[in-house]
Amino acid sequence: MSDSGDSLREIRINPIVPTESVLVATARGMRPKKAEEKVDRDTRAHVEACPFCRGNEERTPPQIRSFPAQGDWQIRIVPNLYPVLGDDRSQTNIAFGLQQVIDGYGRHEVVIDNPSHGIALHEMSQQHLADLFGVYQQRMDELYASDPRLKYVLIFKNFGPAAGASIAHTHSQIIATPVVPENVQNEVQHSRDYRRKYNHCVFCSLIDEALTYEATIYDRESGQIRRKINVGQYVVERGERFIAIKPFASRFEWEIHILPLHHEADFLRADAADLADFARVLKRTMARLDRVVGGVQYNFFLHSVPHGGEYGDCSDSYHWHIEICPRTSIPTGFELGSGLFVSTVSPEAAAKALRDAEIDD
Ligand SMILES: [Zn+2]
Ligand SMILES: [Zn+2]
Ligand SMILES: [Zn+2]
Known part of the structure; x- marks a missing residue:
């Protein structure tokens, strides 16, 4: 066991969803995974x-809305031409034997992020990102209000x-589903359990830890101190209201999470000042990522408290x-079969590289 970060071999448990874990294996003898796939943007x-x-x-298909509503659009929402879920179905659940089917009911929309074809997120203005x-x-608000059968609205982006x-062309997507997706369900349930046990939000605890504590890792058997880590080393970017963190148990080598510093379960409650600060943190974070692993393909997704489903009030436990x-x-x-993600870059080394990257102000 070394502190240097280049010969780690340990399984880290996701503190939000403890059933998920990551194998951090950076030892030299470890066979490297496929080299970074970059696209010529x-x-x-x-x-x-x-x-x-x-102009095209x-x-x-006819647009659902545009921003601004009049004049040249900056952002457009249109139905997806090849939806994975359709609104033309009655939602029915069928079970036969062990097999269960939930009809593929829902909405699938495309958000054209920007009129400029090949612009990257970090090249968009802070105002544009806030917009x-x-x-x-x-749109999330409208979808939840439009149909009580829609239990979750997921916003995500695929790049590359x-x-x-x-x-x-730069775009993101909105999918509204008749079920709460498993990943969100797990986060909601585990964070609620944590809240019941410790009377605190687990996400807020992680932020506190990242900002203030030095953590001590003990040996499981002997109880001896194995090493101390400065948890602040996981902060990648900080704004007045938002923080970008490299998760201790990152599933992806360059994974980063952005969260509001003050507890809030619901993205719909973010106000204009929140979105302005969020946009700044996102832009700077994406610029860092571009500096360190330029042109990298990525997904991002937004996790907010479900408005449908049988979760009751999670406003004090979800974030x-x-x-x-x-x-x-x-x-x-191995990863698909075990569900154990393998990370060949230590999260500490990745966070340091991201934090040290020089970006424009
Ligand atoms: Zn285009
Ligand atoms: Zn919280
Ligand atoms: Zn999440």
């Missing part, structure tokens, strides 16, 4: 044949083919956040 501002570029609006998350908020993006998951390797059979 198409940086063109306008592409004649692109259905998402300005008739090539998408984008404001548009997400409005390995992350699932099929159109190069909204976004998870940014760069795709630097393809899951192996």
Whole structure:
């Protein structure tokens, strides 16, 4: 066991969902996973044949809304041409033997993030990013209000083919589902258990820890101090109201989470000042990521407290956040078969590289 960060081999438990764990294995002898897959980003501002570029609006289904509502749009929401869920079905649950089916009812929409074809998130203005998350908020609110069968609204972005993006023009997606997805369910349940046990929000505890404590890791058998870690080393970026953290048990080498510093379960309750600070932290975080692993393919998704389902009030135990998951390797059979993610870069080394990256102000 070494402190240097380049020869770690340990299993780390996700403190939010303790049934999830990550194997951090950075030892030299460890066979490296597939090299970082980067895409040559198409940086063109306008592409004649692109259905998402300005001037080609008739090539998408009729828009659901645009921002601003009048004049040249900055952000557009349109139905997905190839939805994974449809609103043309009656929601029925069927069970036969051990097999159960929930009809694929829901909504699937595309958010065209920006009129500029190949612009990266960190190249968008802070105001534009705040507007984008404001548009997400409005649409999430509308979807929950429109249909009580929609139990969860998930907002996410795929950047690059390995992350699932099929159109190069910058865009994100909104999927509303008749069930609360398992990952959210796990977070909601475990954070509620934690709250009952310790009378505190686990996410807030993690933020406190990242900002203040030095943690001590004890040996399980002997009870001896094995090593101390300065937990502040996981902070990647800090704003007045938001913080970007490298999770101690990161599933992806360059994974980063952004959370409000003050407890809030519901993204819908973020106000204009929150979104402005969030946009700044997101822009700076993405710029750091671009500096360190330029052109990396990634997904991000937004986790907020479910408005549907049978969870009761989770406002004191859940804490909204976004998870940014760069795709630097393809899951192996071991990962798929075991559910144990393998990280070949230590989260401490990754956080340091991100924090040290020089970015423009
Ligand atoms: Zn385009
Ligand atoms: Zn909290
Ligand atoms: Zn989450």
